[in-house]
C-alpha cells in the first residue's frame with residue numbers, strides 16, 4: 345500500500361543537539377499538527393521532503409502520498425500513543441515476520457560503518473530482542489548491494505545527506521520495500537551529540553516495529569509535538585520513553601529504554617520467547633570403551649523440543665541421519681579396530697550437541713586351537729566364527745535371530761559389569 349509512514353529522529357533531535365553543541369536553542373519542529381492554522385498547502389510546503397519524494401514528518405516519519413498527508417494535516421483528535429494504526433488495525437509484523445527482520449548496512453558508511461553495525465546490534469540484541477519476541481537479523485552478505493531495491497533483506501540501512509534535517513529516519517511495517525530504509529545523517533555521528541548512536545537507532549528500530557512517538561500523546565502537554573491520532577496506546581503515558589523526544593516535554597536526556605517500553609513492546613509482540621536450549625543427547629549403548637561385533641547397535645536418547653535431526657558420525661565421517669525417534673542406529677559390518685562414535689543432535693535453530701564414545705570392533709576370530717562351540721556364526725567371512733567378546737559368548741546356537749539376541753545380551757552383561 346502506498347502512503348505509509350516511515351519514521352526518523354527529526355530535526356528536533358538535531359535541534360536538541362544544536363542547543364547542546366552551540367548554545368543556540370531551536371524550538372521543536374512543527375510536526376503534523378494542524379494547530380498551526382496553516383492551510384494544507386502552506387503546511388505541506390513546510391514539511392521536509394527527501395529527494396526521493398518522501399515527506400519526513402514528525403521528525404523521523406516518512407509519508408509518501410498526498411491523501412495520507414492530508415489525513416495527518418486534518419487530524420485533530422488527541423489520542424493515545426504507541427503502535428501505529430490504520431483503519432483501527434495495528435500496523436505491525438506478523439508472528440513469522442517479526443522473527444526475521446533482516447537488514448543490511450551499506451558499505452557507503454565508510455569509516456562510520458563499524459559504528460552503525462555495533463549500534464544496531466546493540467539496540468537489537470541488547471534492547472528490543474530482550475524485551476519482545478522479535479529478531480533483527482543483520483545480513484552482512486548483502487552489504488555490498490545494500491540498496492532499497494535489495495529484496496534479499498527486509499530493509500536497508502544507508503547514509504543520507506539530510507543536511508541535518510534529521511539525525512536518522514525509519515519506516516513503519518506497512519511501508520513498501522522501496523521505503524523500508526533506516527537512513528542516517530552524518531550529524532548522528534557527531535561525537536558531541538548527547539544521544540548515543542545506539543539509542544538513536546533504537547528509537548528508529550522502534551518505528552520499524554510499528555511504534556509511534558510517545559510525545560504525540562496529550563499527556564505530554566507538548567501540543568506543538570502532536571502528530572495525529574493514528575495509534576493505539578500500549579501502556580500508560582511514558583515521558584521517558586525511547587520513543588519520546590526530550591524536547592517535547594520528555595524527561596529522558598539520552599533516549600534510553602524504560603520499563604514501560606519493555607511492557608509496551610511485549611504487549612504488542614509478546615514477551616521474548618523462553619530460551620531454546622540445545623538438544624540433550626546421551627548414549628545408552630554401547631558403553632564407552634566397549635568391544636563390539638562388526639554389526640552393532642548404537643542406541644541414543646535425545647531430548648529437545650525442536651529437534652531437527654540426529655546424526656551418527658563414525659571416525660569423523662557422517663554415516664547416518666535420523667529425523668524421528670527412536671534414535672537408534674545399526675552399524676553393519678564395520679571394519680575391525682577402534683572406532684570413534686559421535687552422535688550429534690541438531691535443533692531447528694541450528695544448535696547442536698555432540699556426545700562421543702570410543703569402541704573397538706573385534707574380529708572375533710576364534711582361536712583355531714581352542715574353538716568355541718557356541719560361536720554364533722561367521723558374518724565377516726573370515727573363515728572363523730564371530731565372537732562377541734573374549735570368552736563371553738552366551739551360547740545362542742546357530743540360529744541367526746537368536747545369535748543377534750545373544751550378542752545384545754553379551755554387550756549388556758559387559759556393561760553391567762563395568
Ligand SMILES: [Zn+2]
Nearest residue numbers: 351352353404
Ligand atoms: Zn521518531
